[in-house]
Amino acid sequence: MILKIELENQKFLDLDFDDIVYLTGIDHKKLWTVFRSLYYYFNRSPRLTSNIYGDNDIELYIDDEKVSVKNNDVFFINNRDSIYQQMQYKKDTLLYELLNKLNDDLDIDHAIENMNNENFRLEIKVQEFLDDYSNNLRINFQDLNYLEMLKNFLVLNYQEDSKNYPLEFMNTESLLDEFLNFLKLKLSKNSHPTWLVLYNVDSFISQYEKNNFFIKIKKLLSEYDLKVVYIGNNLENLPIDTMDLEKIVVAADEFDQLLPTDELLHSVKNNYPNEFNSSEEKFVESMQRIIPYIGIKEKLFLNNKDLVLLKVVNEILNYETSFSFEDQLLTDAETKFLED
Structure with a gap:
């Protein structure tokens, strides 16, 4: 497409x-x-x-x-x-969507019901205390629900090396897996x-x-x-x-x-100054190294094989290659040092 x-x-x-x-x-x-x-x-x-x-x-x-x-x-x-933003409980974040999915979970409903029963017992205790001072005031604790608890009481930290840190202290790389896990869950449930x-x-x-x-x-x-x-x-x-x-x-x-790998490799072979022997896998590795330099006008300092390939690809795409050949040469001493 x-x-x-x-x-x-x-x-x-x-x-x-x-x-x-x-x-x-x-x-x-x-x-x-x-x-x-x-x-x-x-x-x-x-x-x-x-x-x-x-x-x-x-x-x-x-x-x-x-x-x-x-x-x-x-x-x-x-x-x-x-x-970091996707790890916050805010609308349109992955964590928000993930936690909200539990709103219809039966175990969550049961836990919330138990909490409301405890709230009712607390309400009775507080009312008994208030009755000693007032004949008219009545205490009522509203029932809790899961989404309101997330909105009003949720505090997020992140853990690293068995220590809890504020989310703002987050090491980004430590949460990449979490991001992908959240994304995978969304993808599995998503119609868009x-x-x-x-x-x-x-x-x-x-x-x-x-x-x-x-x-x-x-x-x-x-x-x-x-x-x-x-x-x-x-x-x-x-x-x-x-x-x-x-x-x-x-x-x-x-x-x-x-172009697709086979077509581009064929074109490179046709334009290479001598026989170009390379598997598709090795060719892709070489292309991966030179692609960021395609079309660059400044002088380049690449290894000789990459420089030749870059010049060939540049010519295929109608770009010129600028380099100083003298800078590519090694002295006898440098060559011997590399060989030792």
Whole structure:
């Protein structure tokens, strides 16, 4: 299917989009513009956007059909607070939805009933005390209900190394699994398509946890109606495989969506200066390293094999490659040092 995102007034980015798309590259402004459009489309703010996107405000389509804000659930994960917010009991958060589901649970109903019986006994005790001082006043404790208790009495902390901390002290990475568990439950019960928009995750998730996080996200993709938009400066520590190359969009002078792995590998072999021997898996690994440098105009310092591949891919996409060849050469002493 085709995802059509308005970036400015009647200027659209068209993407082949199935379940996940990766946007990366040297032009960070272009990447921000995509995130901005998605964010303000789903968080309606005509006061901010009408002068940029025109009288129709931001437009977003899938296969020429306008995406419904009402019938799509969207989570934007772009900083530490965006994870923190989902762990709060507030409307439209994952925790709010998770805890509210217990409202119809029979065990919860039974526990609330027992509490109200205790409240009635407490009411009698207080009334007996008050009767010593008043003939007319009557005590009444209102019955409790589960949702009112969540609203008025719930206090959340988080636990780490057997210690309880205020939620504000949260280590973001320690709650990634909780976030995904909550999301999985929502997906299993949800009738609406759910979107996960991830922007600049390297600023608040370590490279190791980033890899684990995406492995689990890709598992959810295979099981539920989830759509993922990844927007980041690079593709490091992402579980990219041979099926993902065509889902990568490079932001340079233009937006360029890559060909499927077999087609792009065939094109590289046809344009390579000598025979290019590589499996599809190894080719994807090499592409994952060079993609963030496609279209860059500054001089590059990459290993020689990556630099050759980058130049080939740049030529396929009509970009030039700038590098200083002298900087790629090693002295005899340096070569011998590496070999020892």
